[in-house]
Amino acid sequence: MEKYDELIDLALRRGFFFPAAEIYNGPAGFWDYGPLGVTLKNKFIQLWREHLVKRDGMLEIDGAQILPQTVFAASGHLEHFVDPLIECSKCGTFYRADKLLSEKLGRDIPESLSCEEFDKLIGQAKLVCPRCKGKFKPTKKFNMMFSFSVGPRADEIVGLRPETCQSIFLDFPRLFRICRAKLPIALAQIGKAFRNEISPRQALLRQREFTQAEIEVFFNPERANEFEKFDQVADYELVMQLEGQSKPKKIKCADLVKKKIVSSKLIAYYLALLQQFYEKVGLCDFRFRQLGKDEKAFYAIDAFDFEVKTEIGWIELVACNYRGDHDLGGHQAGSKKNLTVLDEGKKVLPHIFELSMGVDRSIFCLLLQAIALEKVGKEERLVLRLPPRLAPISVAIYPLLNKDGLPEKAMEVYGQLKGWFDVIYDSSGSIGKRYRRADEIGIPFCVTIDHQTLKDNTVTIRDRDSMKQERIKIAELVNWLGKKVCG
């Protein structure tokens, strides 16, 4: 947990993120992003938009977070979006029955069991409160949606969306029509979702309010293999851990289709797009994990979790599910509207393949992978090895001394760069101290203005990772940095 603890400390100390309403000791599971965190998140989102949404020609929407309860009745959330909750009859502590039983029994207890089944298992396992040894009250199903009413009459029940995708399903009929779209078509959305978690934990990993980026691909199931774009990725290898295997291996998309590991070219293509996005972002040690029958939702056909290896284990970043016609079928029944569309002259209720990405957890895991405590001579340095394209601040400008005209020259360089990059000017403390401050927030390049600069208009650029310096002309700075930061 060394890196995890180091990261939380850094986040609080430098303001990447910190608990919301902390001066009021607000409830757990809500976090604010500070300035560095906002910039990092925005850069992540920009890459998502460029390398997934625009690259594939997806349609992006931005839907309301509050939706009528009728939507969640049709989507199944009212009934099924529940956690099994047990309360100690003695000290009143709440637990998730499945989690506590899984720990006690050393095997996975699915959350989908009935209350009666949980009570029976609790009896058999003689499960008592870990805190006070009290007995548990009977299991209840706790709905994780935040619901309330809207309007003065208080008779319209609404809920905060527990996932962003519902807006996409609802908007699909209009957008398909007005964009003169043809199947297959992908719709994307980035925004907040909300879940009343029983025990939020691990900072950005399990929050009650969080940012999702979801992509829903609508397609005709009969034509999911007529998919030209697949050729672009046929030879591209996915890191894939199949059901029953203990290690991931690389498998070409063409082979995934041929061996029927994925059910169509369309699905293989979007899995590839996703992995390419995370490669672009600079994530390491990832895998697609094929879910077993007991793990996947009842409607899921293909189901993979995109996971990343960190110090605290494999973390799920994206749920990839072929959901069949579960969603549009449910909303067709719930809204009594016809949601079929024409494809090659035939009416089709489109099937959906979903990529459901956790944005905050992606950022948290990128930070976890980036943070390092390193020996430098006899000292230690804390460094955040974020890819330059993601680092909140790309360049720091330092005058070597606060005299001899160096600050003026440094401000001149700062002025030249700030239209192009996220730059800071820092003149306080020794250069060594400035490097340490820059390293821990991941500034990839530090530019120092010294006496030689005044003579020949050259500066030193110090590389965060190698700690090596090189001398280059001021006139070449924008190009040099441009290649490293954007390239």
Next chain:
Amino acid sequence: MEKYDELIDLALRRGFFFPAAEIYNGPAGFWDYGPLGVTLKNKFIQLWREHLVKRDGMLEIDGAQILPQTVFAASGHLEHFVDPLIECSKCGTFYRADKLLSEKLGRDIPESLSCEEFDKLIGQAKLVCPRCKGKFKPTKKFNMMFSFSVGPRADEIVGLRPETCQSIFLDFPRLFRICRAKLPIALAQIGKAFRNEISPRQALLRQREFTQAEIEVFFNPERANEFEKFDQVADYELVMQLEGQSKPKKIKCADLVKKKIVSSKLIAYYLALLQQFYEKVGLCDFRFRQLGKDEKAFYAIDAFDFEVKTEIGWIELVACNYRGDHDLGGHQAGSKKNLTVLDEGKKVLPHIFELSMGVDRSIFCLLLQAIALEKVGKEERLVLRLPPRLAPISVAIYPLLNKDGLPEKAMEVYGQLKGWFDVIYDSSGSIGKRYRRADEIGIPFCVTIDHQTLKDNTVTIRDRDSMKQERIKIAELVNWLGKKVCG
């Protein structure tokens, strides 16, 4: 209402925005942005970030939308964030007492009256239900916050923030410390806010869920005139309508300070920054309207509404309020934390000047100003004269015909431009029809590839506003467009 109706029709037809959950006839006051709307909104936000946040060196945060009720007790929202609500005893329709009385009496009835005062006025005015002539039940105060509980015990009451600024006030102490900041310092945030409006209306203008961009400037009231940056705007003229005047006039910032129309250089500077931002965005016909005593909040010292003139009247886009120490004082008392900071060695509870911007309404008014129905010969064209920097799509690429190698050449040009601009390729229908489709969504430049292109690598560029065409070399396209779109 011609433009307003035209805009709503366009928004639905081309997907700028449309009602949320429309297939379920969801509750009023919730809207989704479609693809064109998302891009427009993102470009607006990018300009906000560049020309306000970064230009001034503000710190941007992104806070949780759900905050504990203790925050809203301290901020005064629990008690004061209420609308006077009356219900017809016959047909059960709800109205805002102040609005209905204002209409009936032909003068402004402030919403802050007590229930008893409203009942008395209703009696005197013999106010009955406009729908069924029924009598009204006694006035009630209706709190506009959405509140609910969090956690399995349901004993932690939380609310959706009715304004984004509360997170900024709460985060200020930590950020001031860790950013080694000095007063004055501005914090900014863009995000959702929520109000349970009694009667949401006018599309994006009065929603129950909406996007705000708020800036809070923290400063030492004793040093608000020691503000060097003011010199940059001393001669810049604000469009200012003073209390009691019927028309706005231009007043230099230096004169606003000299004549004590604003209480400090700091406030004049931020008003100027705001107006410059809206000029950059391309808004016309705006004014700062100085609020009278009966209009401003009890804590407000300087109070101006930044408004824009549209077909449906003057619309408030930004509330500019010098809030004194109301906010930090309230949270200091509520949280029992010391929120003073050091300024020049002295402890100060900072005062706050706030710019509270409605993002959706800004976008809606920009669209309202941009839309036009024009005669072109004997025909009419609908055109959206959005500034090129805001237009969701900057360039359309058309092959004149779908043969003779023109589509291939056009795709080549499309490929060259799409890394630089938001571009579409459109080959369907006559060029005239394509222009009409482009005009109504505000595409400023249409590039046509014709037979001459194949001979000399030139294309025609047609300007949306003048409808004139000019011929230029493909090699010069990126530069030519860059100047027009980003310049």
